[in-house]
Amino acid sequence: MDRLSKTNAGQLFHKIRNNRGFSVAQLSSGILSPSTINKFEAGTIQLSFFNLAPLLQKMDYSLDDFYNQVQTSSASASYRKFLDGFESIYQENDLPTLKKASQELCAVYEKDQNFQSLIQAATAISLTKSVDQSYETNPLITQRITEYLLKVNYWGKLEVAIFNNCSFLLTSQMVKTITKELIYSQSVSALALINVADLMYQRQEYQLAKEIVKQVENLRLNQNDLVTRFKFLFMKNLLTLDASTARVRNQQLIDGSLRSLGSNSLASTFEVYMTKHSFPNT
Template sequence: MIETEEMGTLFKKIRLSKKLSLKDVAGDYLSVSFLSKFERGESEITLSRFLLLLDNLDVSIEEFYGILSKGHATKTEKLIEKVSKSFQENNLLALKKYYKEEIGAYNETGNKTYLYNAIMIESFMVSLTGETITEEKVSHITDYLFGIEQWGKRELIIFGNSMTAISTEALNILIKEIVYKTVLFGNDESNKRIRIGLVINAISVYLDREQLELAKLYLDIISDMSIPETFLYERFEYRFLLGLYWIKSGKIAIGKKKVESALGSIRALGVENLLIAREDIYENILGSLK
């Protein structure tokens, strides 16, 4: 939980970095003494007044809380960090441990948050074992996601890391929600990156399932969204997946050219683990053509 003291400390840090006095920022909205107390964490402040102060700082609330939240990862974010690390290291024992902890907490409390976490972890496990998740468990995830009107970071994390377990039909409906719910996500850069990343993940799943029409549909949508030049990873993944699509569609020469161009770019950046993983996918697809 973010405390008032932390908010005040960050506010003061930003104010001083802009060389603004307490009086400059307080304006006509509140007294200098009150603002000083807020910066010291001694007084709370209403949201309306806080927004006015941010306006005087020329800082958006998204920017302020983006900076503030960097050191406040949610429980789900902390869990997914541990799970992702174990998955990348092929550490099935660690994944089973995390799964057992979450399912145990669910059985003890009945809190479905733990159940959703456990199923999410299981989706990582089956990627290593080749097994499948039961339909009942997958329905828990999809029912939960369909039942949420306004997705937050938690729902995005669960969805993004459970895609491989979700049916093609349900996945397509959920991805459309991501693409077209502009009221929820807005159009700032960080939200655009989330949207593009989730659609890219879905394209990868569609290609694995040989759902080429759906893969092409969302490749075109990504193209229309126009990936910013600063999104290097997303631009690489788009070109790589587009190449795989053309290979699977029978236009092998075109596909190989795009894939090898993408691999060349990532090779130049020196991201070795990503390069090895994508080269392995590429070699397996070429091998399946023989």
């Protein structure tokens, strides 16, 4: 177990113990010393299977469920750290660096066949393709990430993030199927849905994009989430207004929401979007 997993295990154990109403002294009695549990919860030591099993059993908590949650939590933290580092390259539309990073991450996955390597490589390729749609994807990575997403039974934050970031590698039919599942299970954020609508718009799947935007209208948008509200209105205008009106409304939106805040680079990106992609026939 790596340092990150060790920390997550201790934090999860602490949460379970509190929820079950056990003090450290009560839980440790007859099994371990209280100081050992304190150190485990603090992330300074790890417990063996033989020590952890009776503690979880005493709290009526499945050992399998515990390990699954620790692994998911660790994967989420590692993926978030990767995204934080990759975001600046993507936001700058630095295509040469994006392509280089994608190739390097593909090579890592082909060597170690690790899950983290897979989702990082797939994300890098997908985001690169979102900048340059002619970019040739890696068939192995595309196949493996597709297989993974098709097998997902529970859509947590990690799974939704992977789907959202890797959607440029998926067929429109698969995106549609997964999106419906996410809406039904109420596991997806408004921004994630808007990003999927954006992808469908770029693929000229206008009816599906319109259906997704309509679903977003049924969600309660956070009034303080300016990015989500902006992109929702931007996409809604494109999909429901005629081209001339949509262009005027969106330019007003860009000037009032982005340029007024000094986000000139982001404003320019959305202006280019309207010239780069065809307007639907409304």
